[in-house]
Amino acid sequence: MRESLPLDTYKEGRYVIGKDLIFIIAGLILVFLVMSLLLSVIIVLVLDGWTRLVDPSFYTSFPSRFPERAGILSAWVGTVYVMGGAIFWSIIIGVPAGIYLEEYARKKGVIGYIERLIEINIANLAAVPSIIYGLLALGVFVYIFNFGESILTAGLTLGIMMLPVIVTSTREAIRAIPKDIREAAYAVGATKWETVRDHIIPYSLGGILTGFIVSASRAIGETAPLITIGALTFIAFLPPSPITSDFPFISLKNFKEVLLSPFTVLPIQIFNWVSRPQEAFHINAAAAGFVLLVLTLLMNALAYIIRYKVRRKYKW
Amino acid sequence: MQVKANLTIKRLIDKIVLVAFFAAGFITIFVTVGIVYVLITEGIKFFAFPEVTLKEFLTGKEWTPTFFDKKFGIWPLAAGTFLIAGIAMLVSIPVGLILAIYLSEFAPHKLRETVKPIIEFLEAVPTVVYGYFALLALTPVFQKFVPDLNSFNALVTGIVLGIMILPYTASMAEDAMHSVPQRIREASFALGATRFTTAIKVVLPASISGVIAGFILGASRAIGETMVVAIAAGMYPNLTLDPREPVQTMTSYIVQVALGDLPHGSLEYQSVFAVGLALFIITFVFNSIAIWLKSKLREAY
Numbered sequence: 016m017r018e019s020l021p022l023d024t025y026k027e028g029r030y031v032i033g034k035d036l037i038f039i040i041a042g043l044i045l046v047f048l049v050m051s052l053l054l055s056v057i058i059v060l061v062l063d064g065w066t067r068l069v070d071p072s073f074y075t076s077f078p079s080r081f082p083e084r085a086g087i088l089s090a091w092v093g094t095v096y097v098m099g100g101a102i103f104w105s106i107i108i109g110v111p112a113g114i115y116l117e118e119y120a121r122k123k124g125v126i127g128y129i130e131r132l133i134e135i136n137i138a139n140l141a142a143v144p145s146i147i148y149g150l151l152a153l154g155v156f157v158y159i160f161n162f163g164e165s166i167l168t169a170g171l172t173l174g175i176m177m178l179p180v181i182v183t184s185t186r187e188a189i190r191a192i193p194k195d196i197r198e199a200a201y202a203v204g205a206t207k208w209e210t211v212r213d214h215i216i217p218y219s220l221g222g223i224l225t226g227f228i229v230s231a232s233r234a235i236g237e238t239a240p241l242i243t244i245g246a247l248t249f250i251a252f253l254p255p256s257p258i259t260s261d262f263p264f265i266s267l268k269n270f271k272e273v274l275l276s277p278f279t280v281l282p283i284q285i286f287n288w289v290s291r292p293q294e295a296f297h298i299n300a301a302a303a304g305f306v307l308l309v310l311t312l313l314m315n316a317l318a319y320i321i322r323y324k325v326r327r328k329y330k331w
Numbered sequence: 332m333q334v335k336a337n338l339t340i341k342r343l344i345d346k347i348v349l350v351a352f353f354a355a356g357f358i359t360i361f362v363t364v365g366i367v368y369v370l371i372t373e374g375i376k377f378f379a380f381p382e383v384t385l386k387e388f389l390t391g392k393e394w395t396p397t398f399f400d401k402k403f404g405i406w407p408l409a410a411g412t413f414l415i416a417g418i419a420m421l422v423s424i425p426v427g428l429i430l431a432i433y434l435s436e437f438a439p440h441k442l443r444e445t446v447k448p449i450i451e452f453l454e455a456v457p458t459v460v461y462g463y464f465a466l467l468a469l470t471p472v473f474q475k476f477v478p479d480l481n482s483f484n485a486l487v488t489g490i491v492l493g494i495m496i497l498p499y500t501a502s503m504a505e506d507a508m509h510s511v512p513q514r515i516r517e518a519s520f521a522l523g524a525t526r527f528t529t530a531i532k533v534v535l536p537a538s539i540s541g542v543i544a545g546f547i548l549g550a551s552r553a554i555g556e557t558m559v560v561a562i563a564a565g566m567y568p569n570l571t572l573d574p575r576e577p578v579q580t581m582t583s584y585i586v587q588v589a590l591g592d593l594p595h596g597s598l599e600y601q602s603v604f605a606v607g608l609a610l611f612i613i614t615f616v617f618n619s620i621a622i623w624l625k626s627k628l629r630e631a632y
Contacts, residue, residue, distance in 0.1 A: 034525065034527045035437075035525055035526050035527045038429075038432070038433065038437060038527055038530075039433070039437050041429055041433070042429060042430065042432070042433025042434070042437055042438065043433075045426055045429055045430050045433070046430065046433070046434075046438075046442075046446050049426075049430070049446075049449070049450060049453070049494070049497065050446075050449060052494060053449065053452070053453065053456075055468075056456065056460065056461075056464050056468075059464060059467075059468045060460065060463070060464075063467070063468075107355075108355050108358055108359070109355075110355075111351060111352040111355035111356075112352070112355040112356040112358070112359055114352055115352035115353055115355065115356045116356060119349055119352055119353070129357070130356070132360060133356045133357065133359055133360060135622070136359055136360050136362075136363050137359055138618075138622050139363065139615065139618050139619070139622065140359065140362060140363060142548055142551055142552070142614065142617075142618040142621070143366065143555075143611070143614065143615075143618075144551075144552075144554070144555025144556070144557070144582065144610060144611075144614055145555070145557065146555065146557045146582050146585055146586070146607070146610075147366060147370075147555070147607060147610065147611050147614075148366075149585075149589075150366075150369060150370065150373075150585070150603065150604060150607045151362070151365050151366045151369050153369075154365075154368075154369030154370075154372075154373055154604075155365050155369060158595065175362055178359060178362070179359075182359070206341050206342065206344075206345045207345055207348075207349070208341075208344055208345045208348045208349075209341075211348075229455070232455045233454070233455055235457075236455070236456070236457025236458065236459070236460070237457075237458075238457070238458060238459050238557070238558045239458075239557035239558055239561075239582065239585075239586065242586055242589050242590065243585060243586075243589045243603075245589065282457055282458075282459045282558075285457075285459045285460075285463070286459050286462070286558065286561075286562065289459065289462060289463050289466065289467070289562055290562065297463075297467060300463055301463065301467075304457070304459065304460045304463050307457050307459075307460065308456060308457065308460055311455045311456065311457060312452070312455075314455075315448070315452055315455050319448055
């Protein structure tokens with residue numbers, strides 16, 4: 016409609032059309048600038064880190080005080096473990112909380128008051144600086160619970176940080192499901208839980224998954240809260256593998272050791288390298304930064320694709 | 332009988348799930364309670380030291396926790412924080428506003444759908460990567476134009492932060508403008524207004540609370556940002572408004588102490604929690620205003 020307005024409806028003639036045009040040009044220039052800036056970040060990282068990016072030993076070596084021998088092995092293994100923990104905690108708390116607020120909330124009485132409190136609280140938590148979460152983890156997980164500066168503490172910290180996004184996206188996904196679906200389920204005698212299990216969760220899974228990947232892509236690059244709980248930058252060993260070769264293939268003892276072992280993650284390794292004065296370490300930082308950026312880019316692309324697919328699958 | 336027993340079990344499961352889900356929601360409150368508890372109890376230990384007074388903390392102009400003569404006045408850190416956040420907003424508000432108006436009112440649908448995820452991706456870029464970019468790529472370029480630009484400085488850090496918060500200042504503002512009903516625009520067009528006039532005089536005022544909420548959340552994000560600042564702004568508590576100088580912010584002070592090997596309970600160590608408490612209060616106020624403004628927008632339409 017708006018596009019098809021004939022030009023002569025503009026009363027003030029060319030002058031005003033000119034203003035429209037100026038704005039369109041300014042908008043396009045800014046869009047172009049933002050895109051080229053993002054692109055230049057990627058190009059800078061590739062160019063600076065090229066010699067290390069193409070060196071296979073970079074991915075299989077421990078950090079070292081010799082820049083040309085240093086690698087990101089312990090960093091990416093640590094990232095995998097910490098993210099595993101973060102994903103676990105944020106799912107088991109975030110998804111039920113989101114379902115509760117959207118499906119179960121009574122919105123009256125004392126319970127209703129608590130529900131409103133939870134809502135406001137989540138909106139606020141979403142904007143709390145990440146380093147504050149680090150101080151929370153330091154005070155609670157390290158000093159009160161004595162989990163130490165471990166993978167367990169890091170996973171819990173990042174998991175809590177991911178909560179607000181997961182709760183919000185779960186709620187948005189559920190809100191899109193029409194009321195008829197629920198009433199049809201109740202009409203054939205389903206209980207509330209059966210309705211949620213068989214209809215609400217499956218239909219909103221795409222939306223939940225999207226929010227989930229987006230928040231994980233934020234958490235994977237997060238550095239500040241892990242620095243405050245004392246993540247080390249020089250880790251020249253790997254935690255024991257929780258998967259063993261003999262039956263039952265999972266060792267609980269090793270699993271516990273993994274949880275309590277010290278760790279480093281990619282962003283902390285990058286921070287360490289970038290803050291050293293020697294330029295040779297900056298090459299490593301650029302290479303590791305590129306690896307991390309590609310990871311977050313892939314995760315965001317995946318989230319975008321899932322959102323697009325879901326939108327086409329369910330048309331209410 | 333069988334049916335009845337099944338039904339009882341079903342109802343029981345239903346109740347258990349209800350309680351479990353409510354508990355999950357309730358846990359989120361404990362996160363806030365935990366934050367406030369940790370910051371206050373540990374912060375009190377800081378003020379219990381004889382070297383520290385609350386008055387000096389709030390009004391002092393010197394921050395020298397590592398010197399022999401320790402001084403704990405938060406103003407150098409606060410000035411650094413607000414200087415960088417101010418530069419970020421100077422960049423982000425005009426750029427964000429033009430982008431928001433363009434994408435919401437002028438851009439073709441396809442372009443909008445392509446550009447918005449890219450703008451939102453700006454927030455997913457790891458902050459250490461921004462730090463690297465600011466310190467090692469942008470600062471050398473800026474040093475060619477800006478005389479006496481220190482290799483650690485507030486200027487470039489603030490500019491990079493301003494771009495980083497575009498998801499709030501551009502994308503969130505755009506969401507607010509986009510939520511203005513089409514009929515309001517049609518009414519404006521019907522009166523002969525151009526798209527420019529409609530955008531500036533009708534759509535923008537109608538969505539102003541949402542747009543400003545985006546700006547405030549962006550500012551809050553810039554105040555709380557840690558890694559870009561810790562890498563690119565230097566770690567020197569400096570009471571200055573000169574953007575070419577290195578500064579230290581509240582967040583980067585916390586990082587500096589965390590990187591050192593100070594024992595739990597020492598004066599410097601506890602000071603982190605006092606600074607954290609100040610930071611939490613500042614961002615809490617900003618966030619609350621933004622949340623309130625956003626709810627006002629929702630009420631309007």
